[in-house]
Amino acid sequence: MFLAHINSLQASIFSSLAILSLLLTFVMLGSHWLKNYVYAFAAQSWLIAALSASVGYFSGYRELYAIAVLTALFRGLVLPWLLMRIVSRLNVKREIHSVLQSSSSLVIGACVVMFAFVIANHMSRQQQGAAHVVILALTIMLSMKFLGFLMLSVRDEAVSQILALLVLENGIFLGSQILVPGMPLLIEIVILFDLLIVVACFGMLVRFLVVHAGTTSSRELNRLVG
Amino acid sequence: MGRQLLSILLLAPLAAILVSLASRRARIAEYATVAAAIIDLAVSIPLLLRTLSGSLIFAHGYVLLDAFGVWVILCVSIVYALSSIYAVGYMRLLNEEERLPTFYALFSGFALTMLLACVMNNAGVFWIAIELTTLVSTFLVGFEREAESTEAAWKYIVVVSGGISLALLGTVLFYWGSSFVLGPSYAMTWAALRQSAPQVYPPLLLVSFLLVLVGYGTKAGLAPMHTWLPDAHSESPAPVSAMLSGALLNASMLGIARFLGVVTGTSVSRFAHAAVVGFGIFSFVLAILFIVRQTGIKRLMAYSSVEHIGVQALGLGFGGPLGMAGALYHMLNHSLNKSLMFYGAGNAMRAYRSKEIKSIRHVLKVFPVSGILWLLGAVGIAGAPPFALFLSEFTVLRAGIGGSYRWVVIVFVIFLIIVFIGFLSHFRAMYFDEAPEGEIVPLPFTAWRTLPMWLAFLPLLVLGLWWPHGLWNIFHQVFLSVMGGGQ
Known part of the structure; x- marks a missing residue:
């Protein structure tokens, strides 16, 4: 277990990258502009790529370099580009009808992070040295999960919902780089590839929504109830 | 021999895809799909017999052929075969010739x-x-490209992707937990997870399992994560509804059962089983409340799927050889019965040009033969003898009554009676109530739409009267291999 022999420099690099990613999630949560979401998502993906590379460097799992390159390429460039195409095609610049104000969603987001910390604290039993990195990784993994679901439930625009789903996945990816760097390469590559297909499908579906349902706001998708 | 059979099983649908896309001719695509589906069904039975003499592992450990997996394969191929036959008759009604391939x-x-x-x-x-x-x-859900079906497709992909990402998180946490036992890099096979699970820190194991349960539970349609299901099942074309309901839900239950097997025998086993029972009974009760007051015919069938997936979860959660047998038998019977119901609903929707129960009246006048099959299917799906679902529900009941879930079993029995009355009262109205004004033109008869109903109905009747002894052996073997014989 490489986390058991981690030194303070490595710990602080991992922690700061992870915390910065969490902050970017809050940027997405607080902003109304769809373009800002995409930029924040791209930046977050680059941070995760940097994290993969640094874990690869310190732990000796050389295949993490490949993951880092693929993450930067797919999540950092291709997905934001696809999303930007959807945004520009839709002609929607900002979320208008959000259920919650930005400020209140930030406050709820903060509470959610605390809740994630409590769960993370119960789940790990590491030795002293690595404990805070492990708990931090778990906390950020869970809180990005919760924040993603929060965004999914308070945002209406189709693009925001796609981004919220991507945040859910980013959280898992980030946590798994720290907790299980030895996870087989094949699975990680396939998951990355899978993500690409997901976004392509969402893109097609958004087009159908515009043509057949006449709206991309989930608030107006209310024909099917009961 | 297992390897060849498996290759045929997977290559047949692949060939059908390629033929459909390459030919761009609706008729060729239809026949290729039917042929592939029948080949799959024919292959899955010897495959099941082959796995009874032991599991097989191929492709560097990535592929596992065991009795459980092949049992679900059998259920999937039955629904695939019936639905592709039905699709030939049904999809021609939609006037979408050029999109059929x-x-x-x-x-x-x-x-x-x-x-x-x-x-x-x-x-x-x-x-x-x-x-x-x-x-x-x-x-497929959004295939009809109307506002409703596009909405259903969107809700389906958003809710299920969100839910399934929880399962990914749970899977990563399972990997992390076992990495303390097996070392930082290992192949995450079911066997490896099960072998290491007893030494994993219990709270971590429990959280991982609950995440996986909620994740695959979303896909399986367990309440309260079922919200996508009535929309997707009611808005897709009828053969697709049958596939979603009779096949897809089973494949997701397979995941839940495998992970339940991983934690069975550890210190969190009791809690994990209780969680599965909890989701099961909640889905069962909630679905029945919606069934009683339902107005749409396909939504009625969709909620009935939530109900029956709840019964399967109850069987798994009660545990023991009897619970496992009940859940697996229920899986097969539900696949058959729900396909029959969706085919009948598809016919009715097309003939009456409405999705509302209240505009479907005097079914027997419009469908003299298939109407009787549909009515008998409704009796079966409401859980009445002599049809197969009665036997499997009764087995689940027996599994629960001896254990510590007595109250759950009482609720189960009460709601079984309610669903019998509630479900059949809709059918009474559709068959025997006064008809509104206007003449209904029956659909032109075609064997493509009637034959699959017969093919689903006859096994239901046979399996309801006679539970073949060989099936017990299969179920018991699945129990031993998946749950390790533990509670």
């Missing part, structure tokens, strides 16, 4: 991803296969 390619692709999920030996790759089923079936 795409439909059949997606249809076989959907079956292929489900079959793949059943043989995956690695929890991570299993997740990917389940995710692929969502992506392919989204476009």
